[in-house]
Amino acid sequence: MSVQDSETLANYKREMLDQSFRDSVSTISKEGNRNYIHPQKPKGKLYNLRSYFSYGYLILFFTLPFLKISGEPVFLMNVLERKFIFFGKIFWPQDFFIFAIGLLTFLVFVILFTVAFGRLWCGWACPQTIFMEMVFRKIEFFIEGDIAQQKKLKAMSWNGEKILKKGGKLIVFFMLSFLIANFFLGYIIGIDEVGKLVEEGIFINFGTFSALVVFTLVFFFIYSWFREQACIIVCPYGRLQGVLLDKNSILVAYDYVRGEPRGKVTEQGNGDCVNCHACVRVCPTGIDIRNGTQLECVNCTACIDACNEIMDHIGKPQGLIRYASEHNIAKKEKTTYTWRLKLYTIVLTALISFLAILLITRADVSARIIKTPGQTYQIKEGDKISNLYNIKLANKTRRLIHVDLKLEEMEGEITMINTIDVPKESYFQTSFFVIFKKEQLHHRKTKIKVGIYENGKRIQTATASFLGPVIQK
Numbered sequence: 001m002s003v004q005d006s007e008t009l010a011n012y013k014r015e016m017l018d019q020s021f022r023d024s025v026s027t028i029s030k031e032g033n034r035n036y037i038h039p040q041k042p043k044g045k046l047y048n049l050r051s052y053f054s055y056g057y058l059i060l061f062f063t064l065p066f067l068k069i070s071g072e073p074v075f076l077m078n079v080l081e082r083k084f085i086f087f088g089k090i091f092w093p094q095d096f097f098i099f100a101i102g103l104l105t106f107l108v109f110v111i112l113f114t115v116a117f118g119r120l121w122c123g124w125a126c127p128q129t130i131f132m133e134m135v136f137r138k139i140e141f142f143i144e145g146d147i148a149q150q151k152k153l154k155a156m157s158w159n160g161e162k163i164l165k166k167g168g169k170l171i172v173f174f175m176l177s178f179l180i181a182n183f184f185l186g187y188i189i190g191i192d193e194v195g196k197l198v199e200e201g202i203f204i205n206f207g208t209f210s211a212l213v214v215f216t217l218v219f220f221f222i223y224s225w226f227r228e229q230a231c232i233i234v235c236p237y238g239r240l241q242g243v244l245l246d247k248n249s250i251l252v253a254y255d256y257v258r259g260e261p262r263g264k265v266t267e268q269g270n271g272d273c274v275n276c277h278a279c280v281r282v283c284p285t286g287i288d289i290r291n292g293t294q295l296e297c298v299n300c301t302a303c304i305d306a307c308n309e310i311m312d313h314i315g316k317p318q319g320l321i322r323y324a325s326e327h328n329i330a331k332k333e334k335t336t337y338t339w340r341l342k343l344y345t346i347v348l349t350a351l352i353s354f355l356a357i358l359l360i361t362r363a364d365v366s367a368r369i370i371k372t373p374g375q376t377y378q379i380k381e382g383d384k385i386s387n388l389y390n391i392k393l394a395n396k397t398r399r400l401i402h403v404d405l406k407l408e409e410m411e412g413e414i415t416m417i418n419t420i421d422v423p424k425e426s427y428f429q430t431s432f433f434v435i436f437k438k439e440q441l442h443h444r445k446t447k448i449k450v451g452i453y454e455n456g457k458r459i460q461t462a463t464a465s466f467l468g469p470v471i472q473k
């Protein structure tokens with residue numbers, strides 16, 4: 001069959017699909033109430049693979065806060081103290097430019113990744129999906145059973161069994177939410193700070209305690225009730241999909257060319273889809289993937305496993321639902337490296353290179369020199385003029401740094417008020433005088449350069465203005 005023929009057939013089959021699903025959201029009923037999704041327990045190769053992947057992910061999540069380099073965590077996002085650590089390297093607000101470029105690089109990476117692989121992140125690596133599907137959902141299946149038992153339990157009037165199962169589940173969910181909140185907070189303020197709650201008590205660490213309570217309640221709310229709505233309603237990344245995906249993006253997709261028209265396997269002229277709804281029953285967001293790419297689909301692959309099992313059962317090849325692009329399905333084309341992808345790759349490579357240069361050349365100490373407010377100049381003995389300056393330094397390293405100041409490009413003196421010893425990971429502020437002979441000054445304002453030296457090596461040059469008396473010509 002030629003490409004045109006397969007495209008015409010694909011268009012015809014696509015038009016046959018009922019489009020009414022586009023008028024509603026799977027989690028909201030016609031009356032506007034919450035449609036609580038009870039997916040069937042998934043099973044299959046991809047589910048097993050995702051489970052193993054998630055175990056590794058969870059081990060990493062619960063271990064990372066304890067990993068330290070020279071007494072400091074490997075990762076920290078302390079927004080309150082404006083201190084950020086990535087792979088053991090400390091970043092301060094002074095590194096804002098690196099942050100901005102890093103964020104831009106990440107954004108382009110996300111775009112490139114999404115254009116190529118759709119929502120692969122959502123299904124395999126997003127913490128929301130991992131915790132929901134691989135932790136909380138598994139516990140729910142364990143306590144309440146599979147879809148049939150869950151529905152039976154829901155319909156049951158409140159008796160001992162229902163109270164025990166529902167209550168027990170909520171208690172376990174709450175305890176887990178509390179545990180996750182502890183670690184989540186550990187990533188923000190450091191796990192040692194969280195530990196102080198136990199050592200020193202709630203009252204001394206009331207801020208930490210309050211944050212812990214808020215996070216616990218938020219996680220409990222999300223995993224016990226809000227669930228897939230976090231992906232459908234709240235997540236901005238999910239909302240971006242419509243803009244980023246194109247017909248070459250690889251997604252979890254139903255091969256409607258092969259599958260339509262749906263019907264019994266015994267009836268002639270039918271496609272491979274036997275309309276068994278196994279793919280719908282396992283979907284955690286309650287959608288029918290046969291309707292095409294939808295905002296709700298988190299690419300969890302549960303429907304692929306479910307359909308593969310049915311295909312095995314009826315003796316058809318697996319992959320009626322699979323990772324594929326629209327062009328793979330409609331035109332039977334192989335996935336290509338499109339111009340759009342190439343362009344994003346070029347931009348991403350340029351950004352990564354720039355970021356690498358910024359990181360390699362990043363100074364250990366940053367300094368800012370300003371003239372002391374309210375001061376002009378002082379006349380000193382020997383026809384000398386002095387100006388008073390403030391210097392503020394940030395030591396981004398984990399060692400004490402001793403700094404010397406020297407005038408660059410001009411002969412003159414610097415008189416320190418204190419020696420500059422900047423403690424590790426801290427700010428340090430002091431003042432110093434710059435002194436010139438009067439005959440060196442030719443203008444009222446002279447631009448000066450001050451070199452900042454550590455162990456005789458210049459680490460930065462700061463500029464400032466030197467004020468002198470008005471020059472009579």
Ligand code: SF4
Pocket residue numbers: 252279282283284285286287288289296297298299300301302303304
């Ligand atoms: S449609 Fe399939 S891949 Fe998408 S969320 Fe539902 S089960 Fe997961």
Ligand code: SF4
Pocket residue numbers: 254259272273274275276277278279280290306307310320321
């Ligand atoms: S599981 Fe496969 S065969 Fe069954 S309805 Fe879904 S796509 Fe059709």
